[in-house]
Amino acid sequence: MSLLVVGSVAFDEVETPFGKCEKMLGGSASHFSISASFFTDVNVVAVVGGDFDQEELQKFSQRGIDTSDLERIPEGKTFRWGGKYDYDLNVCKTLYTDLNVFASFEPKLSARSKSARLVFLGNIQPDLQRMVREQVTEAQLVALDTMNLWIETARDSLIRTIQRVDILIINDAEARQLTANPNLIKAARTILSWGPKALIVKRGEYGAAMFTAESYFAIPAYPLESVFDPTGAGDTFAGGFMGYLSSQEDLDEAAMRRAMIFGSVMASFNVEEFGTSRTERLTHDEINERFQAFKTITHFDAIPFERAVQASK
């Protein structure tokens, strides 16, 4: 049981209509691994600078996350990102992106990382993702995230990377952009034709959907009255999804459907507070309780209609 994530570890500065946080742990690998750590053993491959100290490292170690492959460049600075959300929280304006040590990131995998059973390739340059993909030869399942930047600037490389993975996890705007098709079902069909066994589409407040060649699964989002900070929700979803799968022997459709729920559960907690602060202190009871809530909010009796009285004709 082991799960590897390759991605970014960053310091985020986030401003929302509800508050401001000047420096907190962020980045795809951070959100992913903290979320996944509730379900499985996680290894992180990423890079940080000399300004990344013991306090931040503890956020990983206290969740039992293996950081031996977290490279530290003492003379460099950690990736920093600043963003500001509008009142409706659907639009995020990036204030700045200081790549710092992340600009020359070359993922270095230890033997332990290379032998991971499940792998998540967080949103980094697609060439790097493919380089990692080629090293994890024993992986039973590899999932991939990406973003509009790579769709626009490195589309060919990205498609070659998608061809080599089992699951693509992106949002609906990205699925449409990637395939230049406004119909999500057709977009999914195109993406699956490239090679992946499954496409998972994140739809924010509308939930998530999973497409395979033979099946379709869709769930709503957990209803939240106060979304505080959406940053990292996608990676937290992926962490819950891959973390739960990593805990399962059979990686079949039924397990993937449950994993979608656990991913949604984790994401729903993530957005309740800044950064990883809500997710960090979750309990298994809280996670299972919200999992059950998903059953309640989606349940209906499958009773076919039979007309009791004929319409007058």
Next chain:
Amino acid sequence: MSLLVVGSVAFDEVETPFGKCEKMLGGSASHFSISASFFTDVNVVAVVGGDFDQEELQKFSQRGIDTSDLERIPEGKTFRWGGKYDYDLNVCKTLYTDLNVFASFEPKLSARSKSARLVFLGNIQPDLQRMVREQVTEAQLVALDTMNLWIETARDSLIRTIQRVDILIINDAEARQLTANPNLIKAARTILSWGPKALIVKRGEYGAAMFTAESYFAIPAYPLESVFDPTGAGDTFAGGFMGYLSSQEDLDEAAMRRAMIFGSVMASFNVEEFGTSRTERLTHDEINERFQAFKTITHFDAIPFERAVQASK
């Protein structure tokens, strides 16, 4: 078992990237009643002009819909609407709206219409909706639709009307606009505080959700590879929802959840062809088959997570 609908009967001209139809049966009462007629007996209260001939009337009569309260003004013209859809079908540009006889529409209810068990107040001026509401004194359940025009131009009257109904059925943009709250859960709480027992929010390709004081229910849309003409999808949803409820003795939460599925099923068929042409020729087997498909696409096993192996700490 009887269901009354008050709304518009129109001739629609619709252009989509896939084709054009210059004159077809449209309007909220048409889409609603044809959809509901698969589940229950329907009475239509609306108005048409002298240009509304036998051919159009047959679309109602062959579905067993009672049109004795469909007023005909021989010297007037039927309401006409023209619209054009963009490639992504989410944006509709209204080309023209010729109200014609609909401009001076005053719903006239026969004794039979007044005694309806269930009532749907289609999207018309809120004063008229309230006038009808006050005449259906025996109704067990009254549902209401509206649109952005009335939210902008007759908000106070609309809220007074909402206070008098059991269910409000609108889309998510309307729910946010009506309450000036971007968070749908908070918007729903506000609307329910005005009086309705339930709020149903239509989300187009993202499905639908139902809010009551104690519960939340959400479903995805049926996945469609080819949406041909979205006109009337909302009224067709409402028709399936109210039609199914009308066939049930208990109008409880469980019945309302099933009614949401039947509404979604009917709407998913409606958008496959122009106007009401797909819905008109549906069979009960097709309806029940798609109902079962909703169970399949939303099913997951409710197995709580138990960690098999402890993370190394």
